[in-house]
Amino acid sequence: MALNFKKETFREDYTYSNSDAAIKRFPFPFPEDQYMYSVNIEPHTKGKQGTVCEFTFDIDEHYVAECLDKKITLEQDPGRYKALPHMMDAQWDFVELTMEALAQDYPEHFSLKKQGLIWTWENKPLGIKDTFTFGDTSTLATEPFDYIGRQLQGDFVLLDHRDETLYADAGIVTSQADWSLAFNVGMSWREWHGPVPRATELGVMDRALKYLLNLQIGSPVRRLNWTMTVNPRLDTSPENYPHWGGERNTVNAENIGDLIHLRVELQTLFRLPRSNAIVFSIRCYLISLKDIATYPRWAKRLHRVQKTMHPDLIEYKGMTKFHPMMVDWLAKFDDGETLAIGTQPE
Amino acid sequence: MEHGYWIKSKPVYNALVWHEKATAHLIIAKNQGVLVALKLFQQRQPTQPVTLLYAQDGTDYAKTLNKVVPAGLDVLNSEQDLLVSLKNIMPNMRMGLRVYVAGSEGFIWSVAEVLKTFGVEDADIMKELTDTLARTIYCVHCKAITHNITTNIGKCSGCERMLFVRDHFSRHLGAYMGLMIDAESPGELPEIEEIYP
């Protein structure tokens, strides 16, 4: 089925919105009334038709607009892309993984033709068609990871596996929840997870690392993570914090339903075959509180989750300023009905 | 933004001790770092060859050093000269060399940056912090590096924003992350205190 790509913005006038279908398929992350930080990793197997996990990489109605927003961010700050020299094999592995998946899952939008190592890639929504030699960087205008990373929604980090840990040695990061690639590049697992509260002491990160070091080719995994963002802004980077930090002051009881967005990250991890590196893919979904409330079940659940949120997490996720207002706003949807476990909207 | 968070990627510096197993030792010290080097020789005199590069400020330790490191001592007048000298000797070094660095944090990571270009990784270098706890900060907004920050909040040498110094350290940049403190409420600054004397 061909997608209708929307014309919309993720900055300044913020014209981003979700269609009814997009709301219905939103990856709501709270199966229970209480939230607890956990590893919650599961196999990234093919999900039901229409869900965000139906395909290896999810392409949706925001695809074209998101790629344009990514282009603007990269033009303003080329430091959002970085790959250390020993990651070239991983770059090509990434090209193969993503091009093959997109061409197979969305044949009406993407195609990949191979004649030996001569590959022709066509991206119809973005109007791109290029022929290159797989493995020969001189046949593309940019580095291969940069080339295809710009044609995907979400952020990608390539992790090198050495010394019994993973190093974030390459990335294309333009829609992040407050972390800096330019600063973090080259860091080991333990260094870049330093900021996670309450998690390190529980040994969650060590367990997750042990699990990922054994991640196998052909058996990718996924997990959901979430935070809250004022306005549908993809680029909530520390780099541009001076531009977006002040937006937190604009939230009031009248506009909170439109301004506050639940930001869900579908994180997927794939072992790459030739480089033995791991791709960490972070795909961001945004939905306003108002749109969440179109499904009473979600509004009730979100109310209970937020009402019982640990204060450390409220601060860690940058919600301090508007959290009480948000809980109040959500309270009016919650009649106290018992909700069965599950993330479904109805 | 999580100002309240204490981010634990800060490197840990230990007291230098000789590696028992080595084919050669290289000590690189600046200012008070040289006392640390002398303390090493009080532990014992290793049987393997020792090279010592020392950038001195005021006090002249050269005489004392000459006694403990008769061969292989190179006294330099500045950090710049020391780094040049280091670049000259590294191509002759072989596996089995153990490297020790003592000095301020800024010095330690300038040396580490040079060593990396010769295949010596951060994990292979023993480091001891001396002189000062002052920090080098990287402004995440304009990417400028500002040295010798001794306070919880410091002014960026590039964009002049007031930066909160996070305990988040990048070995790649040799600096802590600096993040605009008053982005949400311009001009409202918490009390500035010296915490990295």
Add this chain to the structure above:
Amino acid sequence: MSMINVKVAAIEQVTPLVKHFTFVKEDGSSLPAFSGGSHVVVSIDIGGRVHRNPYSLMGSPMENEAYHISVRRQENSRGGSVFMHENVTVGMPLKITYPMNLFSLAKKGRKHILIAGGIGITPFMSQIADLKRMGANYELHYAFRSPEHGAFAAQLKESCGDHLHCYIDSNATRLDLEALLSDQPLGTHVYVCGPSPMVVATLETARNLGWPENHIHSEQFLSPPIGEPFKIQLARSNIEIQVSAEMSMLEAIEAAGVEADFLCRGGVCGRCELDVLETDGALLHNDHFLTDSEKASCKKIMPCVSRAKGERLMLDL
């Protein structure tokens, strides 16, 4: 665990003790690409009992039409290698795991010293393809008993040229580890795969010369040792299982129909680790994964290669 259905496309006797097996996908499609130093676990059914053994992939990682492994016949083993030599024939279907790499090249290394003993040459065959592709600086030091036991030596001479150094016991040429490892440029990594004494000697020599631990790499898959029979209790499954002398604990658990995680089955990767709930303390740890203090604590065990002695061993499974 995802498995790949392959069939045996060719078998070649390489030396009096080593056979080279070529696998292709049963449905004729391409096999997954892999990285130099990877292995697969091959499942074979010996009289109704499933043996799963890890073997290094030898071919070039760039070629994905076929996988290549080599098996040395081990007379005093539990029968896996003898079965591969005598009963596996061309055309036979087999199940293998996806490739997995516990012996990868250090991509930031400036020079790579590869040391192989006997059948330990196999993981280096694919690593050399990667090193050559990357234009890396490397040396391959290959020791074997006598000329007829030097598997792939001629082929290696052709592809590696001056990078290859052979040491043949019967010609009294020996590898001087001390000399080799005491004169290498900074940023060199050493890799060893071969019989246990060679691996130990290499690790010790490098450490004694002051090589940092993360520049020293080894791979030594263990076969589950034959031992005395013992009993285990699985707490969550609520059953008791007898582990026979020539069976591993993991195999006994699988034979009892209980699903257990595994990857390398050689005591290296750590995936099959189980929590020990109760024991009278006589655990025979044979793996390379747990630290000495973990082994001493008697709280964890790797059922792929380790065993127990005594009356009571209750596992969290």
